[in-house]
Amino acid sequence: MSPGRIKATVLACHFAGAFGPMGLPPFLGLILVGLAPSASESLIGWLYIVPTACLAISAPLWGRLADRWGRKPLLLRAQIGLAVSFLVAGLAGSLPLFVVALCLQGLLGGTFSASNAYLSEALPRSELSQALNLTQASARLALILAPAAVGFLIDQHIVPQNVYLVIALLPVIAVLMLLPLPTKSRSKTEAAADSAVPLPHGRQVLSRVAIMAGQTGFTLAMISSFPFLVPYSMKAFGIGAGTAGWLFGLPHIVYLFACLPLGRHLRDRDPAPWFAAGCLIVGGMLAVQAVTTSLLVFAMARVALGAGMTLGYVALNALITDTIEDASAGRTFGWFDSGAKLATIVASVGGGMIAASGGIGPLFFAAALCGAITAAIVMLLRGSTAFTRSAALK
Structure with missing residues (x-):
């Protein structure tokens, strides 16, 4: 086949x-x-x-x-x-x-x-x-x-x-x-x-621990506002549930159209800086959503957030791919999936606590800060340690 x-x-x-x-x-x-x-x-x-x-x-x-x-x-x-x-x-x-x-x-x-x-x-x-x-x-x-x-x-x-x-x-x-x-x-x-094929020149491989840290921060930034976005947008802009649902779905629609072109663009490039850029874009657009009173600006920020989300996930997948060994692929993907699910739980519970105590605005800002910190951590880990493929697999 x-x-x-x-x-x-x-x-x-x-x-x-x-x-x-x-x-x-x-x-x-x-x-x-x-x-x-x-x-x-x-x-x-x-x-x-x-x-x-x-x-x-x-x-x-x-x-x-x-x-x-x-x-x-x-x-x-x-x-x-x-x-x-x-x-x-x-x-x-x-x-x-x-x-x-x-x-x-x-x-x-x-x-x-x-x-x-x-x-x-x-x-x-x-x-x-x-x-x-x-x-x-x-x-x-x-x-x-x-x-x-x-x-x-x-x-x-x-x-x-x-x-x-x-x-x-x-x-x-x-x-x-x-x-x-x-x-x-x-x-x-x-x-x-296939696993022995060298990576493109200048491309560094982050350790699985470093990638897991980046995935966790990115998930916290992305997910924490999910449960509150629809009711917030309905109240803030006086729109119906259907329109609010489309606002929620905009970033995911962007991903569907942009993931393959971005994947081809990053094929021979070092994904770590692009992952950091995705985190920064997500953080910036979350901050815009926190302060805008315009439905149009909010919608545009959701589209731009979708671009950052796509860039983050595509680069993250490239980082994970660089560390995959055939003999342990199941275990590796299992651990990354487990880490993502744990981060999702923390984001949901933590986001609920922040929203309950301070409202949706502080939650947006906290998520934005998480995105910026994640970008800084990933670039710091990339700059301080030059991993080979064999080192990253340990």
């Missing part, structure tokens, strides 16, 4: 697997009406992060097992795990069983790191960074489309909890699509030779 067909199949299946986790959480309040009518907003908030917390715990273990047992079996496992968790959630007759289902979603899922690990084995190193950009794109596309699709199903008078049963079909379809893929598409000799 050709690498292009393998990549297209894995990306389509990743989109199918991401659809439920991206589309269902915004409707937790409606889903809980039938299970726990007296559920408080704080309970809904905690349930929102339960799958993420469980995924942060399980991702490194599944990654290690993927290196030992094979990437394709663990990719199939992730899709089957999602299907099982959605079925349990859709059939749950009590709140405790529904919470168990959310835990299973995190513990048995993990399609993002599993897809990336399989692609690292199936594709040449020169194509891996762009493939990682595309898995991010499939997640962004699910983030845009899935809530609208779930809302449409609910508007068709489907009981909100039963939507889980409908969405469970998607990972089942993904399993059927993944079955024909080769278990191993390249020999160990080919993979070793």
Whole structure:
């Protein structure tokens, strides 16, 4: 099977697997009406992060097992795990069983790191960074489309909890699509030779610890304002929920159009300075959002933030690609996915605390400061230590 067909199949299946986790959480309040009518907003908030917390715990273990047992079996496992968790959630007759289902979603899922690990084995190193950009794109596309699709199903008078049963079909379809893929598409000799290809002249490799620090700071800057953006923009500019939803989605739409051209542009360039630039752009645009009273300026800042987000993620994927070894790719992607999920939890909880005590303005500024500090740390680590590829893998 050709690498292009393998990549297209894995990306389509990743989109199918991401659809439920991206589309269902915004409707937790409606889903809980039938299970726990007296559920408080704080309970809904905690349930929102339960799958993420469980995924942060399980991702490194599944990654290690993927290196030992094979990437394709663990990719199939992730899709089957999602299907099982959605079925349990859709059939749950009590709140405790529904919470168990959310835990299973995190513990048995993990399609993002599993897809990336399989692609690292199936594709040449020169194509891996762009493939990682595309898995991010499939997640962004699910983030845009899935809530609208779930809302449409609910508007068709489907009981909100039963939507889980409908969405469970998607990972089942993904399993059927993944079955024909080769278990191993390249020999160990080919993979070793690919890993030994030298990097372009002047390109430095950051250690995994340094990359994890950059990823954490970037995630904190990006995610902390997510839960509050729609209600804030509705109140600040007097717009409806639909318009506010488009404002929320603008950066992700920019990513969909810009990730591939930017990936090609950075192919032979040192990604660390570009990652720092992305962090600075994100930080600057968050600060603009904090102070503007113009809807047009706010929308333009969201578009520019999308450019910074795209630059940050594309450069981050290039940094990660430089440290990948074929034998430990599953473990590496598992740890990076776990780190991203932990940072997402910290961003959500910390952002809520800042917003509750000081409002959305201080939250925007805190996120902007986080972006600037992350850029400074990455450039400091890059300038103080010249890593070789072998050093970065330790």
